[in-house]
Amino acid sequence: MVGIALEAGEVVRKASETDLTVEDKGCSTDLVTETDKKVEEMIIAKLRGKYPNSRFIGEESAVPGQQSEFTGKPTFIIDPIDGTTNFVHGFPYVSVCIGLYINKTAEIGIVYQPLLDKMYKAKRGGGAFCNKKKLKVSGVKDIKKALIFTEYPQIRNPIEVETSQKNKEALVRAPVHGLRTLGSAAADICAVAEGIGDGYFGYGLHCWDMAAAVLVLQEAGGVIMDPEGGPLDLMSRRVVTASSETLANSIRSVLIHLQLTRD
Numbered sequence: 001m002v003g004i005a006l007e008a009g010e011v012v013r014k015a016s017e018t019d020l021t022v023e024d025k026g027c028s029t030d031l032v033t034e035t036d037k038k039v040e041e042m043i044i045a046k047l048r049g050k051y052p053n054s055r056f057i058g059e060e061s062a063v064p065g066q067q068s069e070f071t072g073k074p075t076f077i078i079d080p081i082d083g084t085t086n087f088v089h090g091f092p093y094v095s096v097c098i099g100l101y102i103n104k105t106a107e108i109g110i111v112y113q114p115l116l117d118k119m120y121k122a123k124r125g126g127g128a129f130c131n132k133k134k135l136k137v138s139g140v141k142d143i144k145k146a147l148i149f150t151e152y153p154q155i156r157n158p159i160e161v162e163t164s165q166k167n168k169e170a171l172v173r174a175p176v177h178g179l180r181t182l183g184s185a186a187a188d189i190c191a192v193a194e195g196i197g198d199g200y201f202g203y204g205l206h207c208w209d210m211a212a213a214v215l216v217l218q219e220a221g222g223v224i225m226d227p228e229g230g231p232l233d234l235m236s237r238r239v240v241t242a243s244s245e246t247l248a249n250s251i252r253s254v255l256i257h258l259q260l261t262r263d
Contacts, residue, residue: 001098001110002121004046008039008096009114012081016115022088030154031084036060039080043098047076057263059208068207068263070235072103077211082111083184092116095186099211104234109215111186120190120216128193128219135220137243138195143250146176146198146242149188153204160204163256167201170254189213189241193220199242199251201227207234207263217241223248227257235263 015035023032040060047054057068058078079097081087087094092115100108109128111120120135122128128135140146148171153160168179180197182188185205191197193216202210211234214224223245224232229252232239237260242248 001047001100001108002119004043005096005098005110005112005119007046008043008080009112011035011039011042012087012094012096013114016087016090016094020088027155031088032060033081033084033088035087036081036084039096040078043078043080043096044076047098051076057208059206062206062208062263068235070101070104070207070263075101077101077208079186079208079212082186082209083182086183091183093182093184093187095184095190095213097186097208097212099215101211101234106211106215106218109212109219111190111212111216113187120193120213122216122219124215124219126219128216130190130194135193135216136195137193137217137220137222138198139221139243140198141244141246143171143174143176143247146247146251147178147180147196148176148251149180149182149191149197149200151181151183151185151188151202151205155204160258163203163258167203167255170256171251174250174254185209186213189217192241192243193217193222195220195243199240199247201240201251201255203227203238203258204260205237205239207237210234210239214239214241225252227252227255236260237263
């Protein structure tokens with residue numbers, strides 16, 4: 001799987017040096033390029049050749065408005081380019097994401113950032129790594145000492161935009177050390193796994209945005225949960241992650257929670 005991610009990343013890297021054909025998915029802030037489609041098709045074809053009995057959930061092959069079929073069978077969840085807007089603008093936080101789930105549990109997570117040549121990978125029970133460096137979360141517990149990652153809503157409906165702003169304000173008033181956004185949920189979560197950030201929260205993201213990265217964070221010692229407490233529901237389109245359970249609970253306690261259409 002690492003080899004497939006590297007190959008996909010090389011396609012992304014070469015495409016970043018050319019003029020891109022950019023479309024939107026019915027909203028001017030939800031972008032897609034021919035490279036997104038090409039890379040997803042390539043990843044699925046190569047994985048299907050090796051694992052013919054597996055299922056696939058991919059960002060570009062998902063049918064808008066139709067829920068994905070997520071069962072206990074071996075399922076690869078793929079985002080060919082997490083951070084398409086970054087890709088279009090040349091901002092280097094662009095992630096090729098491949099997650100393998102069996103019985104709805106993450107077994108392998110790969111997040112490759114080809115423009116930075118950073119390969120995050122994790123196997124259940126085997127730890128998490130960035131290139132050859134073993135990852136460990138910061139362990140920060142005090143929200144007043146935390147650097148928190150988050151994003152802005154991709155679909156700019158008024159309720160999500162207003163809630164996003166109020167949640168950011170609530171954390172600034174906590175007060176956290178600071179808020180950061182990298183334009184890729186996978187990159188945000190991996191930054192927490194690497195210990196350069198302490199937490200991340202998101203509403204409105206999709207399963208393919210986080211499926212691979214959450215295992216990287218878990219194997220680095222991080223905590224993943226639903227914003228209202230309890231285990232993460234991958235298809236709920238919301239998540240809180242942190243370097244400690246104490247910090248995760250502090251983050252979620254100040255948030256206004258959204259119920260979103262499921263993936």
